[in-house]
Every structure is written in C-alpha cells, then in structure tokens.
Amino acid sequence: MTIQPIQHGTADDTRAELFLRDWRSLSRIGQTPGGGVERQAASVADAQSRTWFTTLLNQYGFTVRTDVIGNIWGLLEWNPGAPFVVVGSHLDSQPLAGKFDGAYGVAAALHAGRRLAEEGDAANRPKYNLAVVDWFNEEGSRFTPSMMGSSVYTGKLPAPVALATEDADGVTVAEALSAVGGTGSWTGPAPAAAAEIHIEQGRSLEDSGTTIGLVESCWAAEKFTVVVRGEQAHTGSTVIADRHDALLGASRLVVLLRELADRFPGGALHTSVGQLTVVPNSPVVVPRRVDLTMDLRSADEGVLAEAKQLLEQGVKRIEQEAAVTVEISGSHAWGVRPYASAGVDLARECADALGLRSKPVQTLAGHDSINMNDVVPTVMLFVPSREGISHHEGEYTEDTDLCAGVDVLTEVVRRLCRGELDDGR
DSSP, X not given: OXXXXXXXXXXXXXXXXXXXXXXXXXHTTTBOTTSOBOOOTTSHHXXXXXXXXXXXXXXXXXXXXXXXXXXXXXXXXXXXXXXXXXXXXXXXXXXXXXXXXTHHHHHHHHHHHHHHHHTOOGGGOOSSEEEXXXXXXXXXXXXXXXXXXXXXXTTSSOHHHHHHOBOTTSOBHHXXXXXXXXXXXXXXXXXXXXXXXXXXXXXXXXXXXXXXXXXXXXXXXXXXXXXXXXXXXXXXXXXXXXXXXXXXXXXXXXXHHHHHHHHSGGGOOEEEEEEEEEESOOTTEEOSEEEEEEXXXXXXXXXXXXXXXXXXXXXXXXXXXXXOEEEEEEEEEEOOEEOOHHHHHHHHHHHHHTTOOEEEEEEOSOOHHHHHTTTSOEEEEEXXXXXXXXXXXXXXXXXXXXXXXXXXXXXXXXXXXXXXXXXXX
16 A cells, blocks of 8 residues: 655644644643643543543544443444454543653544544445544552553453452442443443554653654563551650561562662663552551552563562561561563564554654553453554653653654554454464
C-alpha cells in the first residue's frame, strides 16, 4: 500500500487542529495547580474524563458500550459479525500526575477511529471492525492491581474479584463505579488485533531525535504487597532494645530494594517501594504495622530470579535485626514478552511512509497492551517524553510529536483492520 507523506497547509493540518482541540479540553479535566492532572480511577475527575470520552464517541459516530469492569468502548462496525481491532489506553492517572500518560493514547485512538470513519466506503469495507477503548484503572493507584480493566477483559483477573477490590477507605470497585455511573454487563468485543500509543516515559527517543518508538518487547516485572508487623509502644519510655518497630523494618526494606538495584550493573534491575501506610501513624507511638507495595523489573528474567532470592535473604535479616515479621504476597507479574515482529515491521513501514524517523525500543513500564499481546497480535508505539519525566506534573510531549503519533497510529489501525497482521505473530 502507499501512504502519502504529511503535507502541511492541507486537510492534514485541519485534522491535527481538531485533535489538539479535543486533547486540550481533556487536559483541563482534573487539572492540578502544577499543570498536571489528578484523575484516579472512578473519582469525580475520572468520571468527568469518561464523560468527555463518551460525548466525543457519540459525536464522531461510534456506538458506546460499557463492560462489567467499567471499560468504555466506542465501536465502529463496518463488517457485522466480524471481530474488532482494539485500540486505546487509559484516562485514569496517578495522584498529582502528568496529563499525557495514558490519556494521550485514548485521544489518539479516538481520532484515528474518527479519521477512518470519515473515509468509510462500503465497497471497500475492512475485514475487521474497530473498538476504541478507555481501560479502567490502568494505573492501580486507587485500586490494586494495575491494568485492572484489561486484565478482566483478557481473562487474567475474574471480574467478581476485581469488583470486590477495596481502596484505602474500604470502597469497592463496584461501589466506586456505581457512584459514577460506570458499570455495565457486557464482556467486551471479540478481538482480532490490538494497538496502543503512549508517551515513552523515558529519554531514548528524545536523546536520539526519533519521533516514533516501535516497542519490540516489555521488561519482566513482579509486584508485591507487603505487611511489616511489629508491636505498638511509647516512643519515649519504651527501651530501644525492647522495641518491635514496624517502620524501622519497612525502612530497611526500602533500603534493601535500592541496594538490590545497585548490585546489578548497567541498570539491569529496577526496584521500588511505595504507598506506605503506617499504623497508628502517631508522633508518639512506635508503629505496629506498615503496609507497602514493592516491585522488581528487568529485561533479563534471570536477573529478576536472582534478585528475588537476594530479597528473600535480606528480608530474613531484617526480621531478625528489627524484631519484626514481614509478610510478602504477590500482586501480579509478567515476563519478558516480545511484541509481534510483523507488527513492529508494519508500524515501521507506516512511519517511513509518513517521513517520520522511528527506532525499536523496549517498554520498562506496564501497559494494557501487555495484556492484549497475550491474546492477539498487538502493536505498541511510543512518542517522545521530554527528559523522560513521567508520573509527575512536569510530564510533557511536543504537539508536533503528539500529532505525528496520531498519524502513524491511524495508518497502523487502518492496516490492522484490513487484516494485514493475520498470522503475524
């Protein structure tokens, strides 16, 4: 097929302006004083962004449906009864987050679908239909695990388990979705292929002057929930030797995770600890309990296995030295997974034809496309992130890169809908 390079001063400029208009309206929802957004899953701001999405889906001619876990779908059915190419990302955010993470991928998918709908020709109808999606609770900041909506859709997480999950205030997913009118009974469309575009959340594209990242594989990751148990006591009168300080144990665990990352050269292992909850969290009480999350990530599953062994050894030392107990439970995990090489090639061809520089990259972060990649051929694309800043109000991507990403995504989705990735795993 032939794709014409972008010509400025033409209808392509109008398409870009329309995308940027919608993008800026989305970016104002849940805006923070620091210029980012806060739209945690099923919050008021997230509900407003979901309304933004459904309003535009209806305006642009999609059929709107919501599934049992709150994923919102915009459907274009050109070929009744045929499966769907699934394209999208997520509108929810971390606390005090950037406005590009996830949301850009939803807006880009919406406009890719709008462009294809405008070009619709019954005589040349695609092999597959198109489903644009906002995946529920990708971030996992309010409800654990992350990537919840796509996990339910792909059968990795039972819907009843997800719906019963509680946030820190004891509100379940089912209750939160009901409060914002976000529940449905549908299980979602039958998928044929998938695509997602996202900001890189790294510096490689910016550093190399590249516009489009072609994601070849994801890093392996393991996420855990942890409870450190000690004994409540008075911070002044209790003898130091008699203390069972849960916060001391948790603090040593934080240091241990960083030491593990430093142990492997070249950044081969990434580790983190977050979301600490201290009980009773009083200035004059030795904590009796600390809840936290931690994760390990690597492009080498052997490194990840070795790090887990070292973690187990370190936890035993912490329990002895801090006189606490540490309970670790797996939250969710995934291995190193390649994306379809034929899909990488297809995306490269689209970028080349549009005159855009591309290069292969890996994703260190988790994305809903990782779940989709397990069930259908999936294409993952990146656009540059300034200085690699992410999960931060300073997150930023240039308008020209945003628009270029929409152009490439449109061509990728067009070809996926024609079935050009069939048997292309």
